[in-house]
Amino acid sequence: MRLNASSPWIPLALSGDIPNGTVIPATLCSKPIAIWRSQSGQVNANGNRCPHRGMRLSHGFVRGETLSCIYHGWRFGQDGACQHIPAHPDVVPPASINCGPLQVAEQDGVIWVAEDQVESQPPRLDGLKPLRSLVFCAEPEAILTASGGTEVDLGVEATLAGTRICLLLQGQAPAETLCLVLVDQATSPKACAEISRALEGIRRRAEGETEKRGAA
Amino acid sequence: MPDLMPPRRERLEILGEVNSPSFVPWIKRHSGRLGLEASAFSVAPGRIGVTVAGQPDLIDALEVGCLLGPIDVWVSAIDRAPVADLI
Amino acid sequence: MIDAWYPVGLISGLTREGRETLLMEQPITVRAGKTGKPEVVTADGRSLPIVERFGHVWTSLGTPEKDLFTIPEADHPERVLVDVGVVRVKCSPLRAVENFLDIAHFPFVHTDILGAEPHTEVEKYDVKIREEEDEVWATKVKFFQPQAAKSAEEGITTEYMYRVPSPTSSVLYKTCPPRPGEWDVICLFVQPLTETLCDVWPWMALFDEDTSMTDLIHFQQLIFLQDRSILENQIPARLPLDPGMETPTRADLTSIAYRRWLKQHGYTYGAELVAQ
Amino acid sequence: MILYDYILSPSCYKVRLMAALIGAPLELRPVDFHPGKEHLGEDLLALNPAGSIPILVDGDLILSESAAMLAYLAGQYAPDWLGEETATSRAMVQQWLAFAHRLTAALGGARLVEMLHGQGDLEALQTAGIAALRELEAALFKRRLDGGTWLVGESITIADVACFPYVALAPDGSISLDPYPSIRLWMRALRGQAGFVEMPGIHRRHELAPDPLTPAEGA
Structure with missing residues (x-):
């Protein structure tokens, strides 16, 4: 499967999974990154490595409009630039000390990250709303097979519990795929619950398939 | 945020087994990361000189980084002296 | 590093059947011999040299040129010697030592115990490689601590000295609240299992008549285990010798x-x- | 009320955390579990022949199961934490208390092997741990669909406290929590409760303390 062939934007999380004042780890083209949302609601993404001594920033905390490293409290702004070094409180850090900011866009309830500067907007997901994200210990091909759906640019379209769903797939590591699940906008909460349960079944089948192939 | 510390200009003399060709570019890169202006490099056997300008604590940080440096150099000492007349 | 001494077990924890472990990827067995003296043997039956000191059994895969370092302060008869036990950490043995030498993380990792915001500033201190002893020493290290030791009730500025006498061992001397002028001795002895996995054996020699041994052990385990999630999440896993x-x-x-x-x-x- | 306690035991932490969250008085009696194996000594075996900790002693009452301790503390000091008085709610709380045993066996087992030289089939423990985390994630996602935050009902219960510690410490057993957004949000909500206390491996939420760089209001 060739995922996401036509867009530089990679879908990496659902908006609802990152409320204000939180940070999560993610993987962008097998590179660890941190995605965080400031107290005012602004989403940001950067490398998941503090430029000071290499601590994962996804273990840190969001205070106001800044992300702090849990190790020594180095504080970074939305442009990725270091704003404060607690061990040397009088220093005004230069913008060149930064945690590798990435371009990020939030659209249709999905958070998209791009490796390089891009002018375009992420693809629209018309008529769909986000449901949940799952990680499959399986390759995208196995997920396609298990879902009984058809391949589209960003992953798979399928029908589950009588509803149109879209699985945005992103390989994170060998046999590890992030799956952002979108459902038809009109789906009722009851149907959403049903789809969520059915997804667990697709995951079992896809992982069973991957295991079989691995053993062969 | 107010700029609490006035910038300073200093001459660093980096002594030791420092003549690997990797070191000067390394110092330039590291100075750049620290937002320091590094200029007037001079290279002699067992010695690299560089003039840097910027916040004192960040010049300290450059000294700390250079003390370790890349794997193919051995820095035995770094002498620092203020350059008074340039700012 | 093959010729250095490494801790491989507590003397008090020795058994006849022994403990199978690794030292720099070599499988070894650490056990009490027939006379009760410790023995360390490799998988191919080679007996390794032994030192019993600071509550631990020390050994080496090579030929140590020097005797194991000493800690003269630890010999004081009134000190309580504390075997803290062992914790396995998925990190480079060198990273475990480096973290032990660091005070700037106290307010964020050991919050309200060894440090607290807004007291985050690190004052200048002295560091040198002492040529004669061939050891790293940091002295005049001062930091504000809300609870400097188990016996401390309120915040004080604590003074520390750090010493690295062997590649994976560090000795910390810190102000001893009940005995002004004396230093508490807190050690981190690290057994390198692989380049990215280690067993950490903290050990202490303290002046503290009031706190129970169990409380002292728990306090040190609390502190060290707060560091574990940091150590396992630094990139890269091995300690960079180029800070570029x-x-x-x-x-x-x-x-x-x-x-x-x-x-x-x-x-x-x-x-x-x-x-x- | 005396808790025979070990600082690194997630099961002991459950009881410390519960007491802190509801403001129940608790006298701690530290047990030299590691390296001293005091829990297997005569004195503690006399209290709890199973040789496990925690042990909670209140007068003549001796409890050796952490779930029972949570129920006892809540019953004494904060009955709301037992859940609503409906058959469904009571059953669901029991369901999660039993589920917490699976977390202890799998995630706790992996943690003992990876951290404290315990014995066990690490891969099997991790597989069981991941299965349990996926089950929890699915249940918490379902709760989010209904607008809920906690495992049972509208407010936090002993079920949440019982499941929290071993889940939060899953990385100690080399089991990543990265794939579980709903678990992450649930843990964050619990760590944000008034009275929350930490244990090694579970950090506090620093952002809840006043920002030292922002002058306090009125200052």
């Missing part, structure tokens, strides 16, 4: 001196030579 991808500052001077000393001796087991 990092931003050390004056507060990191002990860490840098330790790395310089490792580099000077070619102690690179668990180290990353090129910045990445």
